[in-house]
Amino acid sequence: MAARNVSKISAEGKHAVDQSKLHVTSVFSKTGAQAIVDYPVDEDEEILIALGYKQEFKRDFTWIESFSVSFSVLGLLPSIASTLGYNLAYSGQAGSVWGWVVAGAAIQAVAFGMAELCSSMPTAGGLYYASAVLAPEGWGPLASWIVGWSNFLGFTTGPCSVNYALAAMILAVASINNPDYTPETWHLYLTFLFLLIIEGCLTMNSTKFLGYMNIVGTIVNVLVLIIFIIWLPVASVNKPKFNDNHIVWAELQNGTEWPTGFAFLMGFLSVIWTISGYDAPFHLSEECSNANIAGPRAIVMTAQLGLYLGWAIILVIAYTVKDVSDVVAGPYGQPMASLCLQVLGKKAGLAMFCLNTIAQFFVGQGCTIVSSRVVFAYSRDGAIPGSRWWSRVNSRTKTPVNSVWFVLTIAALLGLLMFASPVAISAVFSIGVIGQYTAFVTPLGLKLFFARDKFRPGPWNLGRFSKPVGAIAVAWLCLIVPVLCFPAVKGKDLNRLTMNYTCLIYFGTMMLSLIYYAVDARKWFKGPRVNIEHLIHVDTLEGQIQGSGSDGVEGIGEKAGNKQE
Structure with missing residues (x-):
């Protein structure tokens, strides 16, 4: 453009x-x-x-390339595959179907509110920048510090969780092909590290290269999604091919030790994790032409396609799955692998799962790109230790190469949690969600309650619907964050292997950041620099x-x- x-x-x-x-x-x-x-x-x-910043990147992204990055991060089918064990295990087929509708609709309010912010403040700092501007007088630095560190946690855990899931998928393929092979944790970690290195080598390239690569990733994700939606219902080896409507729409199951209604809410994790890449255009706005219009459009398109196409995938799963317990607790540790084998048979099921694994790679690639831009933006403002290194833009590629490898190093260290227990590494999924949603909704809340006339709408705005949309987004945050901190079991069944460590890891890290702010950072950190x-x-x-x-x-x-x- x-x-x-x-x-x-x-x-x-x-x-x-x-x-x-x-x-x-x-x-x-x-x-x-x-x-x-x-x-x-x-x-x-x-x-x-x-907005206070000089142009350091090349604006080689058009709106379609900005959208392609966010759609790659969205990665509908592989993202659903990564978290399928949550919604099916917690609330069954009906809970998955209705949970997608309820949670997906609430997420749209967050996405539309974010698009409005992006149009008014199209900078890589995004939500962190907006919080600094919209906070009450004197509270801007603290608000931007909290949002910045929450977004930092959300994005830096992304490459870890996505590539951990991808490594597990690859080893599941090996196990299906060779029943005598039993993956060890160190096999999983080495595969995980290999994927991080590949993604780092690709992400350190120019913006133009990244744009083309993510268009390819978007095409791959769409093709795999279409194949899945058509192939499972048509080629199902089960008789009858489809489950009864009552099971799909009305029979809400409870796979937790909490009341059924709460189990339904816990199943929202799959929806939230899947429909989560829509903020990428905000962080890529300094590399995009016509950013104050193209960015919001890409955000809304990503969230809307995530809602409708994702629901189509969930409906296919709900109608074709025959044994939920076998899918959730199958021998390969991959619910999507068990589902494909159960519905399509071994050869066809393995082929479908391999396609899903390929699509997952592009999800990890997109996460790495966006995470590096978030780290760059906060480092540019001196908010992260070692900022002078992470804020450097490579003179040849015009991309933040140091930030790329910093993000992947954090992912490699977080990956060591897999040696503790499956529950410990699974907490990374919830940490990413809570960190992201705290960052997503805080500036919307500040705009709703404190901004008054400080907020100047950009060319893409919600008009009179701005406040109602913001109110829905804030209410959604207040509901979902506590839910994501609960384990699936309680009482005598709760132990170190079944505990949900989200509270400890996320809030513990945020507490350390606030102590750092109170002791030292408040003296020199003034928000966007x-x-x-x-x-x-x-x-x-x-x-x-x-x-x-x-x-x-x-x-x-x-x-x-x-x-x-």
Whole structure:
């Protein structure tokens, strides 16, 4: 996509960027500062400058390539395969079908609210940036710190959980082919490490290469999804081929030791984990043309396709599965493998599962791309230890190569949890969900309750539906986060192997980050850090210009005030 309108330079060779005319909600609204540019910029770059950042990436993503990354992260069939044991085990076929409708509809409110934020603040920092701007006066740094670390946890656990599932799928294929082979935990870990290395080598390439690769990934995911939806009902070896409507729609089962209604809520994990890649265009907005419109469109498209296509997959599973217990607790440790073998027979089932495994690779690739951009954005603002390394953009590829390998190193360390117990490594799935949703909904809540006139809608906005959508999103967060922390069993059945460690790992890590903030970071962390070359305070005399260097936003405002005096 060609660059949009190029700003003309004033007679003096420079001009102030007026964020109020660009439909952006900027950190400058709190400081009274404006950016100064003295070279020609297109509209995308001018919007980014109005938000306080210089252009460091190449904008080689079009809207379809931005969407392809988010759809690859979504990875409908492999994502459902990774978490199929949760919804079927907790609430059966009917719980899976209705759970997808209820949870999927609530997720749309989060996605639409996020799209509105993206249009107003199209920067890689995304939700972290929005929280800093929309928080009440004086609370911006703390709000952005909490959201930043939650999003950091959510994204850095993504490559671990996705590639752990992919490694388990690969070894399940080997087990099906060779019944005498018994995978060991160290086999699983080495396969996992090999996948991380491959994804790192691919992700460190240029934005243009990543765009083409994810278009391929999207095509693969769509083809595999279509094959699954058609193949299972048509080629089922079972008689009758389909389950009774009562089982699919009305017979809510309970595979937990909690009340049936609560078991139904616990099954939402599969839906939440699957419909979760829609925020990728937000974090890729500095690499996308026409970002304040293309980004929101890609977010909404991803969430909507996830809702409808995902439900089609769930319906196929609900109608064709014959023995839920065999699928959930099958001999291969992979519910989707057991399902395919049960419905299609060994050869056809193995072929279908292999296709699903290929699609899962592109999910891991997309997660690695987006995770590296999140780490880059927060490092650019000095929020992560070692920020000066992770915020570097490679001069040849124009991508954050250091961040890529940092994310994958964290994934490799988290992967060691598989040696503790299956429950311990499974907690990574819930941690990712809680971290993401805390980051997703916090800025929506701040906009709903505190922003008032501070929020300036972008060209893509919800209009009068903005507040109702935000209210639904916040209510959904308050409901689902506590649910995700519960184990499936209680009482005498609860032990170290059946415990849900989500609370310990997520909230323990967040507690450490808050202690770090209270002891030290609050003294120097001021939220998004402006890195453009020149600023001017709107109250100073016309033409007064000062360099911003790497000072924080609040520091810049203070300097401007001093100069005015």
